[in-house]
Amino acid sequence: MSARWGPPAGLVLLLLLLSAVAARADRPARAGKAAEAEPEESSAVFQLYGDVYPHGLYYVAMSIGNPPRPYFLDVDTGSDLTWLQCDAPCVSCNKVPHPLYRPTKNKIVPCVDQLCSSLHGGLSGKHKCDSPKQQCDYEIKYADQGSSLGVLLTDSFAVRLANSSIVRPSLAFGCGYDQQVGSSTEVAPTDGVLGLGSGSISLLSQLKQHGITKNVVGHCLSIRGGGFLFFGDNLVPYSRATWVPMVRSAFKNYYSPGTASLYFGGRSLGVRPMEVVLDSGSSFTYFGAQPYQALVTALKSDLSKTLKEVFDPSLPLCWKGKKPFKSVLDVKKEFKSLVLSFSNGKKALMEIPPENYLIVTKFGNACLGILNGSEIGLKDLNIVGDITMQDQMVIYDNERGQIGWIRAPCDRIPKFGSSFL
Ligand SMILES: *[C@@H]1O[C@H](CO)[C@@H](O)[C@H](O)[C@H]1NC(C)=O
């Protein structure tokens, strides 16, 4: 869902609204893209960097362009479009870790291209294209009033396959040259966003269209930071993971395992079934007003006498102990596990132990990493974010229309051909 450019870490959660803006330039555009037919679909795995706290995001290093240059991209299964801050020239860009991507005119996607209409159609329903030579402009608007304006390009992305050979398909992504997001003085942690939603502009869908990988993506976010991301199904533990059919979310192209009931310490919290989406672009988990209230009440009434509520600038609800905590391990025994029980799967439970909903801040306090979604306008949508998906392999399988998860040691990158779990 989100691109998080600004501090404080992860607290900014941005709703994506893409809309077409009037095409403004009449630049010569390349005709179609060369179709790349690979004989067989493979898989690819990428190292992840970052953490929930203090960085507030997980990101990947991608090599883009010719010659290839590295860019850090925020891994986001909650949005479709991949985009980079871009020197087109840049009207307003954040300070980013790498030199801005510099586009050339022959990389511009014309607005008649199918990718442009799916970008516009899937998100705003408006697709304006008066002349076949017009470029494909777009605007991303965020719930916190931030925005990014850009143009759709294609360039080569280096992808190392399971057999170690590297393919360089030409994939479409956004060149964002006018950002009104975050702080302009601080360096943003990433150069852009890696959009892995289910829409056809998503990098994942494009890799499938090129016959490179299956339309399957998974991530394993380590609680100690880092982890890995994969495309394709070679690493998927089909028989052992918990699977739930994917539900068309009322909220755009989000990945949703449907509705779930909420349990705390083995007891139902008595809230209405919650519509859940999984979103790696959100550092924290967000509950709607009713489950949030029920959770906070249950947590407070269950709290050990050794913990006192305390103000901490990191998050809204924090506790301190007799002495500062060094890690979640110091405090997890004071808290019970949560469970989401999904109505669509057979015994499909997602266990949320304390380390999947608490952080320990630099002040040594334990804070609740499940936030009140109503406060940021999420209404009844419940977002399972990075904190809750840590140390699980989470698989979004668009081929079979299912979402799976399984506990996993995420801090070592698996080798293809070996059994990982
Ligand atoms: C690796 O796999 C891809 C696709 O499966 C194939 O096109 C390529 O030729 C393979 N490379 C080698 C070195 O076997």
Ligand SMILES: *[C@@H]1O[C@H](CO)[C@@H](O)[C@H](O)[C@H]1NC(C)=O
């Ligand atoms: C959650 O946010 C809503 C909207 O701001 C507010 O009315 C509600 O009281 C909040 N819930 C809690 C438990 O703070």
